Amino acid sequence: MGRAFVYVILGGGVAAGYAALEFSRRGISRGELCIISEEPVAPYERPALSKGFLLPEAPARLPSFHTCVGANEERLTPKWYKEHGIELVLGTRVKSADVKRKTLLTATGETISYKILIIATGARALKLEEFGVNGLDAENICYLRDLADATRLVGVMQSCAEKNAVVIGGGYIGMECAASLVINKINVTMVFPEAHCMARLFTPKISSYYEDFYKSKGVKFIKGTVLSSFENDSSGKVSIVPLHNATFLEGIIACVNSRLETGGEM
The missing domain is CATH 3.50.50.60 (FAD/NAD(P)-binding domain)
Known part of the structure; x- marks a missing residue:
């Protein structure tokens, strides 16, 4: 049996981080929310990557630009997610989704079930x-x-x-x-x-x-x-x-x- 959640956010970009903050404000219970991301780190503010991150002196590094610092809110570090009972499934790609059965199949073969799925997969660079x-x-x-x-x-x-x-x-x-x-x-x-x-x-x-x-x-x-x-x-x-x-x-x-x-x- 795989893991089961009430809410699953598919995608670990900026939208996922800000959504997690709003979920926490509305009082979700521990273990209800999960974020699945192909990236190995918690959601972060992407604009920093073409700005402070590239500076030769005192470059910006995580956790300095984790969400939701862009809105002058607290930084949602991995510790924050743990404290709020939100599970991060990082470094994980979802191969397929069965919307009838409400399940997701990861590249490692794990099945993750949900009641409500939020798709926030963002975009990719065209090669x-x-x-x-x-x-x-x-x-x-x-x-x-x-x-x-x-x-x-x-x-x-x-x-x-x-x-x-x-x-x-x-x-x-x-x-x-x-x-x-x-x-x-x-x-x-x-x-x-x-x-x-x-x-x-x-x-x-x-x-x-x-x-x-x-x-x-x-x-x-x-x-x-x-x-x-x-x-x-x-x-x-x-x-x-x-x-x-x-x-x-x-x-x-x-x-x-x-x-x-x-x-x-x-």
């Missing part, structure tokens, strides 16, 4: 191979979506000081990664298909203001094009980033800010 881009097996191609991604990016940055980075994408995450890379003394070129950074949110005038500020810090912009592939050196690391406009960039780090699709935080 470049899904767009037909070649040469993606290099160890210095980094995405940024979860704690493991951020930890990997920090490791690559620390091993590549005074080198070059190519940031793919001109949205929030791309801009914040570029700023962190510069702070880490890495030369940055940003590549995105739009005419301006943050094109979906900013007017051209506001975008130009931010671009001018970034340029004053040494960031280069290549706009109106996308990458076509990656070229790796003999050690298996990215060395050249060819673009569709025939430009070739030297890239010791390739940091990818791709769009998201739902379903990746089980």
